Amino acid sequence: MNAPMKTDGKAKLLIVEDDEGLQRQLRWAYDDYEVLVASDRAAALDLVRAQEPAVVTLDLGLPPDPDGVSEGFATLETILSLKPDTKVIVASGHGARASALRAIGSGAYDFYQKPVDIDQLGLIVRRAFQLHDIEAENRRLEERVGEDRTVLGTMITAAPEMLKVARTIERVAQAGVSVMLLGASGTGKELLARGLHRASNRAGGAFVAINCAAIPETLLEAELFGYERGAFTGAIKTTEGKIELAEGGTLFLDEVGDIPLPLQVKLLRFLQERVIERIGGRKAIPVDTRIVCATHQNLETMIKEGGFREDLYYRLAEIVVRIPSLAERHGDATLLAKHFLNLFAAEMNPQVKGFTPGALAAINDWRWPGNVRELENRMKRAVIMADGKLITAEDLDLASADERGLAVNLKAAREEADRKAIRQALARTENNISSTAKLLGISRPTLYDLLKQYDLQP
Structure with a gap:
């Protein structure tokens, strides 16, 4: 017997169970999924071929051997041969420990013993779907990495958030207006400016390009506007500044918020009149250059505090483009990690070929406070230090203390993982219950139950 429920775009869960009472119980326990039911090996395999469920719960005691495990293991073997990425959770009341070891050794995702605890099994099923989704996303990214994922000729991304930024940049590029790029350090502001x-x-x-924060205040004016011979001690020849050098092109002022107030006045005059005077000079020099600037500071706050001129801000910020952090770019952390692996491994450690599943999960989970620059540095170190062919979470220094130890109690480990996922989702959605449930892929009632179960307060 097989009885698929109505789909509605839900993830597919196949229950292979010959007890009709338990079938009904399990069917109604999982209203978040499209539930498929089979009572024997033939029906189960037909559904696997036709419906390709992501997760399967499999009773090892199936007819014609309901008191043994031979049919169950034969079903497990065939499912994994047809769809190796399927997460199969096996159950049996027959020789539970021996069956568990054999099932896991045969490729099952997890094991639970009858009689069924619906809540415990529900946690296992949910984690199986989450892992299946992560692995599927990683496979998609693996396929992408060989493609040209470069936008604007400079930046590698597949995230909708960054593709939207790229489209904005392309739109304003021909307009000739001044552009201000706002984003945290390491988000790729100079790449976007290029x-x-x-x-x-x-x-x-x-x-x-000039980084206004990296040049001492006493030298910044000379760097920008140049100087005449003899203008000051050591000025042995006339030198053009960055503004002049960008004649007919683009001048990128990185960390523009660090320009001192007296120099802001001179920069404002250039933007208004499009002429400069070198230090020690008396001749006005017309310069045709476009200004693109960037900062990680809040210039509006600096204006209120008197640290940045409002009139200069509006000259520089004719168009403002906000750049999302790496944590806000869905899928980009893994995509960029693989790009950096290919880049650094070829030069530093050719034996490194990829990542362990734990490393990929850690890359997906990490918040990347240092953004792309942090990812690049961690990848470079990991490639150099890796002992084997695959980079681990430890190589990336992303394994927590709990992850470095062996989790003896699987139930406790799963509960801790659920707590962590819920806390992160609540933080990301600013405690919005509906958005958190959607992000976790569960219903609101299920989320409320988990919050109560784990004593978590939004």
Whole structure:
């Protein structure tokens, strides 16, 4: 017997069980999924072929051997040969320990012993779906990494959030207006500025970048505006500044919020009149250059506190583009990690070929406070230090103390994982219950039950 329920785009769960009473109990316990039911091996395999369920719960005691495990293990073997990525959770009341070891050794995802505890089995099923989704996403990213995922000729991304930014950059590139890029350190502001330059009608000119925070205040004016010979001690020749060097092209002012107030006045004059005077000079020099700037600081707050000129801000920020952090770019952490692996392994450690599943999960879970720059640094270190062919979470220094130890109690380990996932989802959605449930892939009632079970307060 097989009885698929109505789909509605839900994830598919196959229950292989010959006890009709338990079938009904399990069917109604999983209203978050499209539940398929089979009572013997033939029906189960037909459903696996036709419906490709992500997760299967499998009773090892199936007819014609309901008191043994031969039919169950034959079903397990065939399911995994047909769909190796299926997460099979096996159950039996026959020689539970021996059956558990044999099932896991044969490729089962997990094991539970009858009589069935619906809540405990529900946690196992949910974690199985989550792992299946992570692995499926990683396979998609693995396929992508060989493709050209570069936007604006400079940035590797497949995240909708960054593709939207790229489309905005492409749109404003031809307009000739001043652009301000706002984002945390390490999010790729200079890469986007270079992409904007390449997409503009100034692509044939120079792209000149200067980090205003990296140059002492006493030298920044000379770097930007240049100086005449003899203008100060050591000025042995006339030197063009960055603004002049960007004639016909683009000048990128990184960390523009660090420009001191006196110099802000001189920069404002250039933006208004499009002429400069070198230090020690008296001649106005017209310069045709486009300004693109970036900062991680809140310039509006600096304006209120008197640290940044409001009139300069509006000259620089004719178009403002906000860049999402790496944690906000769905899938990009894994995609970029594989890009950096290919880049660094070829040069530093050719034996490294990929990642362990634990490393991929750690990359997906980490919040990346240092953004792409942090990911690049961790990947470089991991490639150098890796002992085997696969980079581990430990190589990336992303394994927590709990993950480094052996979890003896599987139930406790799963509960801790659920607590962590719920806390992270609540934080990401700012404690919105509906959004948290959607992010976790569960119903609101299920989320309320878990919050109560784990004594978690939004």
